[in-house]
Structures are given as structure tokens and as C-alpha cells.
Amino acid sequence: MAELISTSTPDLKVAPGPERVYTRSEIRLLRLRRAVLRPEPWLGFLGLATFFGGWHLAAVLDVPGVNKLESPMFVLREFLLPPRGTFDYNPQLESKFGYGVWGGAWYTDIMVSVWRICRAFLLSLLGIPLGLLMGWRRRVREFVFPTLELLRPVPPVAWVPLAIVMLPWQEAPVIFICSIASFFVVTLNTALGVDSIDPVYFRAARCLGFSEAQILRQVVIPGAMPFIFTGMILGLGVAWFSLVGGEIIAATWGLGYRIWESYTSTSIPPLLIAMFTSGLIGLAMSLMLRGLQRRVLVWKRRAGATL
Amino acid sequence: MSAVGLTVRSLTEFFRSTILTGANLRGLTGVAVLLAVMEVAGPLGIPLLEKVPRFSAVVDRFIEPEGLLWREKYWMSWSVSLMRIGAAFVAGVLVGVPTGLLWGSSRRLKALGFPVFEMFRPISPLAYLPVAIILLPGIEVSIIAIIFLGTFFAVVINAINGVFQVDLSYQRAALSLGASRRDIFFRIILPGTLPSITTGATIGMGISWIELVAAEMIAGRAGLGYLTWESYLVGDIPQVMAGMASMGLGGAVSCAVIWHTGRLLTPWLEDYRGR
Amino acid sequence: MEAKSRRNAVKLAESDAGIVGRGQPRNGQCGHLRIENAGKIYRSRGAAVTAIDGCSLQVPPGGLYVVVGPSGCGKTTLLNAIAGFDTLTAGEIFLDEELIAAPGRALRPGPDRIVVFQQGALFPWKTVLDNVTCGLVAQGRVPRREAEARAVSLMGRVGLQGIERQYPGEISSGMRRRVEIIRALITAPKVLLLDEPFRALDALTKSVMHEYLLELYDMERKTVFFITHDLEEAIFLGDQVVVMSTRPGRVKKVITIDLPRPRNHRMLATERFLALKREAIEAVHEEALKAFEAGERELA
Numbered sequence: 001m002a003e004l005i006s007t008s009t010p011d012l013k014v015a016p017g018p019e020r021v022y023t024r025s026e027i028r029l030l031r032l033r034r035a036v037l038r039p040e041p042w043l044g045f046l047g048l049a050t051f052f053g054g055w056h057l058a059a060v061l062d063v064p065g066v067n068k069l070e071s072p073m074f075v076l077r078e079f080l081l082p083p084r085g086t087f088d089y090n091p092q093l094e095s096k097f098g099y100g101v102w103g104g105a106w107y108t109d110i111m112v113s114v115w116r117i118c119r120a121f122l123l124s125l126l127g128i129p130l131g132l133l134m135g136w137r138r139r140v141r142e143f144v145f146p147t148l149e150l151l152r153p154v155p156p157v158a159w160v161p162l163a164i165v166m167l168p169w170q171e172a173p174v175i176f177i178c179s180i181a182s183f184f185v186v187t188l189n190t191a192l193g194v195d196s197i198d199p200v201y202f203r204a205a206r207c208l209g210f211s212e213a214q215i216l217r218q219v220v221i222p223g224a225m226p227f228i229f230t231g232m233i234l235g236l237g238v239a240w241f242s243l244v245g246g247e248i249i250a251a252t253w254g255l256g257y258r259i260w261e262s263y264t265s266t267s268i269p270p271l272l273i274a275m276f277t278s279g280l281i282g283l284a285m286s287l288m289l290r291g292l293q294r295r296v297l298v299w300k301r302r303a304g305a306t307l
Numbered sequence: 308m309s310a311v312g313l314t315v316r317s318l319t320e321f322f323r324s325t326i327l328t329g330a331n332l333r334g335l336t337g338v339a340v341l342l343a344v345m346e347v348a349g350p351l352g353i354p355l356l357e358k359v360p361r362f363s364a365v366v367d368r369f370i371e372p373e374g375l376l377w378r379e380k381y382w383m384s385w386s387v388s389l390m391r392i393g394a395a396f397v398a399g400v401l402v403g404v405p406t407g408l409l410w411g412s413s414r415r416l417k418a419l420g421f422p423v424f425e426m427f428r429p430i431s432p433l434a435y436l437p438v439a440i441i442l443l444p445g446i447e448v449s450i451i452a453i454i455f456l457g458t459f460f461a462v463v464i465n466a467i468n469g470v471f472q473v474d475l476s477y478q479r480a481a482l483s484l485g486a487s488r489r490d491i492f493f494r495i496i497l498p499g500t501l502p503s504i505t506t507g508a509t510i511g512m513g514i515s516w517i518e519l520v521a522a523e524m525i526a527g528r529a530g531l532g533y534l535t536w537e538s539y540l541v542g543d544i545p546q547v548m549a550g551m552a553s554m555g556l557g558g559a560v561s562c563a564v565i566w567h568t569g570r571l572l573t574p575w576l577e578d579y580r581g582r
Numbered sequence: 583m584e585a586k587s588r589r590n591a592v593k594l595a596e597s598d599a600g601i602v603g604r605g606q607p608r609n610g611q612c613g614h615l616r617i618e619n620a621g622k623i624y625r626s627r628g629a630a631v632t633a634i635d636g637c638s639l640q641v642p643p644g645g646l647y648v649v650v651g652p653s654g655c656g657k658t659t660l661l662n663a664i665a666g667f668d669t670l671t672a673g674e675i676f677l678d679e680e681l682i683a684a685p686g687r688a689l690r691p692g693p694d695r696i697v698v699f700q701q702g703a704l705f706p707w708k709t710v711l712d713n714v715t716c717g718l719v720a721q722g723r724v725p726r727r728e729a730e731a732r733a734v735s736l737m738g739r740v741g742l743q744g745i746e747r748q749y750p751g752e753i754s755s756g757m758r759r760r761v762e763i764i765r766a767l768i769t770a771p772k773v774l775l776l777d778e779p780f781r782a783l784d785a786l787t788k789s790v791m792h793e794y795l796l797e798l799y800d801m802e803r804k805t806v807f808f809i810t811h812d813l814e815e816a817i818f819l820g821d822q823v824v825v826m827s828t829r830p831g832r833v834k835k836v837i838t839i840d841l842p843r844p845r846n847h848r849m850l851a852t853e854r855f856l857a858l859k860r861e862a863i864e865a866v867h868e869e870a871l872k873a874f875e876a877g878e879r880e881l882a
Binding site: 144159283 | 335356431552
């Protein structure tokens with residue numbers, strides 16, 4: 001038997017030694033290389049370039065309408081260059097409106113908007129306990145659901161006048177409407193999440209001797225977690241969108257306020273800068289939540305779901 | 308037991324089992340509690356809630372002699388809002404569905420357009436209002452344009468997702484039966500994505516309604532949102548709430564219409580868990 | 583605190599007899615299940631469906647009792663009644679002479695009769711180790727560290743070492759079933775209820791799982807109540823096989839399996855096994871035909 005299995009086989013083309021183990025940075029490099037060699041990223045660049053190029057061309061050629069909207073190059077310069085007076089009022093080297101990385105207003109607007117959304121979002125997370133209760137106990141759902149469904153269709157911005165009347169504090173109306181917008185989404189998704197838990201898990205938990213509190217903590221909450229995260233991500237998105245409207249109507253400072261104020265004072269670059277900043281921050285917050293989701297839902301990711 | 312007696316008994320049984328169920332009663336109780344709080348918060352002086360108009364005052368605004376239900380202006384507001392939403396929504400679906408399907412099917416085309424799309428999607432449609440007013444002739448068109456944007460983004464994302472979800476086995480089965488690429492697109496992919504498209508359309512309608520109202524409150528000259536804002540400016544808070552209720556009703560009904568239309572279009576789906 | 587932990591320690595010593603030791607059933611540890619005239623009638627929209635009617639069974643302590651029958655014969659109903667998930671409309675069920683199910687009695691599922699479910703009920707959000715220990719920890723019988731040590735040693739003994747930190751979604755379905763059985767056994771129930779646990783496995787994995795279950799059973803003779811639709815599985819595993827008739831479910835035939843323990847897969851081809859199978863087939867096939875025709879009629 002031993003002769004059939006030879007330890008030295010010079011004829012066989014087998015790679016010597018153990019299989020290659022790639023380090024994480026090597027894998028990243030390989031992925032980058034593969035990504036760059038495919039046509040898709042380049043097409044993406046082409047699309048973006050076409051868009052910005054077309055815009056720039058239209059502005060330069062004085063196309064009616066677009067000419068009031070500055071060219072992208074101008075907006076970029078406005079954003080990056082220091083304010084008037086830094087270089088002896090030389091318009092080539094200075095930003096006309098001063099709204100950008102050098103000006104304080106941009107940072108203040110960002111901070112004000114983000115702080116508002118943080119407070120509104122945290123407030124709306126009260127929907128999670130309510131949703132858990134609604135999903136877990138049928139009686140609670142029967143009481144609460146019709147009332148929620150009655151109030152939900154009212155658009156968030158429509159709450160502004162009432163909020164101004166009800167809540168006499170400065171920031172309250174804006175925060176209120178953003179949290180209302182998010183609250184409904186969070187509550188309903190959480191309730192849906194509890195619903196989605198297979199009843200067999202409840203049976204198994206009872207068989208194992210879990211008390212009701214233990215079932216809540218070890219079955220209901222983890223089981224509903226995927227939906228809770230979906231609700232939070234959607235809720236944050238809805239709240240951020242509502243923030244713009246709220247800030248236009250009822251606030252000072254903030255990105256939404258800046259957008260409208262720039263429009264009424266016909267200062268276009270701040271308008272565009274505020275718009276894009278709003279989009280960027282919304283995206284960043286969404287990505288942060290998704291990152292948190294990946295951390296918390298480790299079990300789902302390991303089982304193969306894409307998060 | 309006479310025939311009349313039997314009918315009466317079965318009717319009451321029906322009434323009891325479907326309308327007067329425990330669940331429905333509990334739901335009604337919940338709503339009743341809300342309305343009761345609204346009604347008594349003012350006279351009782353509950354902090355914060357006392358400023359909320361009384362429920363009876365809001366109802367009055369509708370049905371009193373000079374009430375909203377009788378005034379032409381109110382119904383004009385409805386029609387203006389509905390027309391705006393109708394035009395914008397239809398445009399959003401007509402442009403969004405083909406775009407989404409195309410991008411879902413062809414990776415190259417998606418790579419071309421999607422980055423620009425994703426660049427603009429995180430920006431609230433309402434933030435586009437000033438740009439729209441600048442670029443487009445007239446406020447009316449601008450409002451319709453931003454509602455269109457809201458619907459468009461929702462429909463495209465869901466359509467792409469829908470194509471992704473169509474089971475590969477169906478395409479393979481079709482290929483083995485001798486279908487052409489065109490056949491596969493129109494008879495496998497398109498019906499297969501209808502559920503997702505419906506979801507996208509419902510979400511889009513919801514977003515549309517929200518953006519419409521906001522736009523009308525900010526910059527409109529007519530419509531339900533403008534009516535509500537105007538009521539606020541003159542200090543008529545019960546009418547503000549009447550406006551809110553109308554807008555809520557409009558939003559709910561329009562979303563329900565879209566959802567049921569979608570359900571009609573997809574008779575093969577048996578359960579509709581969650582909307 | 584001192585007294586409590588001492589009391590707990592005594593309780594542990596008593597209840598811990600099971601998995602750690604080998605061989606003979608201990609009195610008071612393995613359950614004697616007695617079912618008297620159990621009946622269950624479902625009412626839906628006015629129509630009444632009799633699921634089981636007049637079922638009487640005696641499961642001896644430490645016996646591996648298998649109930650076999652086609653789908654819809656009521657075996658799941660019976661198991662649900664024993665486990666405490668569903669009420670009976672007639673009859674009584676006793677566990678160690680204690681009434682656990684009767685018409686009008688409140689449902690009380692508990693750790694003395696644990697179920698291993700058909701589609702698997704390992705909590706996907708807990709690691710394998712957490713799943714196995716959660717019963718012991720939740721009941722407060724054992725501190726967490728001790729429970730984990732026990733779980734690790736037990737899993738090591740049955741060939742499941744190394745997967746403690748993984749999640750159920752990552753391991754194979756065969757492993758999941760094994761972990762679920764371990765989870766049930768480690769809490770030392772009086773009766774182990776198995777609801778067609780191997781139904782979703784492919785035939786090859788299934789035969790390995792049979793030997794695995796018998797190995798666990800031989801380590802410690804617990805009362806096992808096993809329901810299945812697979813006749814060979816029933817005869818291979820059980821001390822006694824009960825054939826149930828289809829709607830309404832009644833005990834049609836009780837076959838005593840006298841194959842010697844420990845059993846292995848070679849017995850599947852012996853004369854005795856085939857004779858037993860012959861005896862059972864007649865009874866089961868008739869019921870299977872009836873169930874099939876009943877199903878056809880419902881659809882038509």
C-alpha cells in the first residue's frame with residue numbers, strides 16, 4: 001500500500017507548500033485592480049463628466065434659464081476660494097459670496113441642520129418601544145393602529161403651522177415635524193419586524209423555560225432587529241427630507257434655510273452648495289446607519305445576506 | 308323560522324362578526340380617545356395641547372354655513388392639487404419605469420447613468436424648488452417638476468430592484484423554450500417586476516403628496532397646501548387643521564388607489580403582506 | 583445568598599444526573615406519559631373537523647415511542663397537546679401522574695417537555711453556544727459560565743466541537759438539527775418531543791442522524807416521543823411504533839420493536855426488520871391512501 005503513495009512526485013504538477021493566504025491589503029489591491037479593469041467605473045465617470053460638461057457648456061453658451069444658474073466651475077471656485085478681501089479684492093482669487101470651506105456660514109448651517117436632525121431622530125426612536133409593543137401584543141396594536149393610520153397620511157410639513165402654535169420654543173416646530181415623519185416609519189417597521197418573527201421561535205422559547213421578559217429581550221428584540229434597522233434608515237431619510245421643508249418655512253440657519261434665502265437674494269452659488277451639501281450629508285448619515293446595521297446584524301451577514 | 312327572521316339573524320350575525328368585532332371596537336376606542344383629548348384639552352388647560360383647536364371647531368369649519376364644504380375655493384384647491392399630482396405622478400412613472408427596467412437589465416447602461424442619478428437622489432426634491440423655478444417657466448411647472456423628481460427616484464430604485472429579484476430560473480426556462488431577448492424582456496422581466504414597480508409607485512405617490520403640499524405651502528398660489536398656509540397666516544387654526552385633515556385624506560386615498568391598481572395588475576400574487 | 587446558592591447546588595446535583603452519567607433511567611427523572619382518550623375538534627367557520635378522537639397511549643419511562651402516520655392524521659395535534667401549545671377538547675394527558683393537559687386547562691408549555699421542531703428553531707441571532715446554554719441560563723438553574731462549560735464538553739463528546747462561536751446560519755442543516763437536539767437534552771426535560779425533526783434532511787444525512795439520535799439515547803435513557811411519516815425511521819428508532827389512522831386520528835396499531843440495542847444501520851437489511859416492516863406497511867399504506875384521497879377530494 002505504501003508504495004502507491006509516494007512522497008516525492010516530481011512528475012505531478014502540484015504547487016509546493018500550503019495554499020497561498022492573502023492578507024487583507026492584498027485582497028483590497030486585487031479588488032481595486034479588478035474594479036478598475038471593468039468598463040463600469042469608466043462609464044460612470046463618463047456619465048458624470050457628460051453631465052457636468054453639458055452643464056458647463058450650457059452656462060458658457062448662455063442658454064436661457066441655465067445662464068442664471070452659474071456654471072459648475074464657478075460654483076466650485078466659490079466653494080473653495082477664500083472670501084473677499086483676502087487677496088486685495090482680486091476676483092480671480094476670491095469667492096464672491098464667501099460661502100464655502102473658508103466661510104463660517106457653511107459650517108454653521110451644517111452643524112445646525114445636523115443637530116436638528118439628531119434631536120428629531122432620537123425623539124422618533126420612541127417609535128421602537130411602541131412598535132415592539134404593537135407587534136407583540138395584539139390588543140395594543142388594535143387600539144393604536146387605527147389612530148396611527150389616521151395621523152400618518154398628514155404630510156410632515158403640514159404639521160408646521162400647528163407645531164408653531166403648540167410649541168412656543170424656537171427650534172421646536174422643525175424638530176417636531178422631522179420626528180413625526182420618522183416616528184411613523186420607525187413604528188410601523190418595528191411592528192412589522194415583530195410580526196415577521198416565526199412563531200416557532202416563541203414556542204421554542206417557552207419550551208426552554210423563558211419568562212415573558214426574557215422572551216422580549218432574547219427573542220422579540222433580536223428577531224425584529226433587521227426591520228428595526230430598515231425603519232431607522234428609512235426614517236432618517238424621511239426626516240432629513242422633511243428638514244429642508246421645515247427649515248424653509250420656520251427656521252433661521254440651516255441648509256434648507258440657506259437654500260431658500262439664497263434664492264430670494266439671488267445668490268446662486270450658496271444655493272447650489274447648500275443643495276449638494278444637504279445631499280452629501282444625507283448620504284453620509286445613511287451610510288453610517290448602514291455600517292451600524294452591519295455591525296449589529298452580524299448573524300445575518302454571516303448567514304449570507306447582503307447588508 | 309320565517310325567511311325574514313332568518314335574513315335578520317344572518318345580517319346581525321354578519322354585522323357582529325365583521326363590523327362590530329372586538330378589534331374594530333378597540334380601534335375606534337383609540338381614535339375616540341384621541342378626538343376626546345382634542346376636544347377637552349383647550350377648556351381643561353392641559354399644557355401644550357390646549358392650543359390645539361377643538362375637534363368640534365374643526366368639524367364646524369367644514370359644515371357651518373360658510374364652511375369649507377360649501378365654498379368653491381375649497382373644491383378648487385382640491386382640483387388644483389389633484390391635477391398637479393396627477394400630471395407629475397404619471398410623468399414620473401412613465402419616465403421612471405423604462406429607465407429603471409433598462410438600468411436593471413443592462414449593466415453598462417446602468418453604469419453610465421446611475422452615478423449621476425445617485426448624486427441627485429439624496430437631495431430632497433423640495434430643495435430643487437428654487438433651481439426648478441429658475442430653470443423652468445412658471446411656478447406651476449416647477450412644482451410639477453419637483454413632484455416628478457420625487458416619484459421618479461422612487462420608481463427607478465424599485466424597478467431596478469424588481470429586475471434584480473426576478474428569478475433567474477424563469478429567464479433560463481424561457482431561453483430553453485426558444486425565447487428571444489425581446490421576448491424575455493417583455494414577457495418575463497416586465498411582468499415579473501410589476502410587484503416591485505407597484506411598490507415603487509405607491510411610495511412615489513406618498514412622496515409626491517408630501518412634496519406637493521410642501522411646495523404649495525412655500526410657493527404655491529392655489530391648492531390645499533396653499534389654503535392651509537393661508538389659514539395659518541390669518542390665524543384661523545381650526546381651518547389649518549381642516550386643511551391638514553383634507554391633505555391627509557387626499558394622500559391616503561391616492562396611495563390606496565395606486566396600491567389597488569397595482570394589485571389588479573398582478574392577480575397572480577396571492578398574499579400581500581405589508582405595503 | 584449563601585443558602586440560595588447551596589440550594590441551587592443541591593438542585594443541580596440532582597438534575598444534573600442525566601447527560602453526565604450513563605446508562606439506566608433514574609426514577610423520577612424520565613417521564614411516564616399517559617394519554618387517556620384524547621380528542622381534539624377544530625372549529626372554523628362553522629365546520630367542525632375532528633383531528634384526533636379517543637387516542638389512548640402509554641409511554642413507559644425511558645422508552646423511545648414513535649407515532650407514525652400520513653399527513654393530517656393528527657400526530658402533530660397530539661404532540662402539540664402534550665407540549666402545551668394547543669388544548670384538547672376531550673380526554674386527559676398525564677406526565678408522571680401529573681395532569682398536564684385537559685379540556686379547559688390553561689396552556690402551560692414548559693421545560694419538562696421540550697420540543698425539537700420540524701423546521702428548526704435555533705435562534706438565528708444567537709451563537710451556537712448561546713443557543714445551547716440559553717435554556718439553562720434562562721431558568722436560572724446554572725450560572726452562565728458553568729452552563730457554557732457543560733455545553734462545550736457535551737458538544738465535544740458528540741462531535742460538534744469547534745462551532746461554538748458560529749451562528750446557525752453558517753452551519754449545515756444536519757449540524758443544526760444536532761445542536762437543537764443537544765439544546766433540548768442539556769436542560770434535562772422529562773420527555774423529549776420530536777416533531778418530524780429529520781423531515782427536511784436528505785436521505786443520507788437522515789440515516790446518519792438516526793444513529794446520532796440513538797447514540798444520544800443510549801447515553802441516557804430519556805422518554806422520547808417521536809412523530810414521523812417515515813416508516814423505516816419509525817421502526818429503526820423506536821421501542822414501540824404506533825400507527826395512527828387518518829382523520830379522525832385514532833390509534834390503529836401498536837407494534838413492539840424487539841430489535842436489540844444498540845442499533846446500527848446494518849439492521850435495516852435483516853429479516854427481523856423486514857418482518858416488522860411488513861407488519862407495519864399494511865396498516866400504514868391503507869391510511870396513506872385514505873389521506874391521499876381525502877386531500878384530492880378537498881382540492882377537487
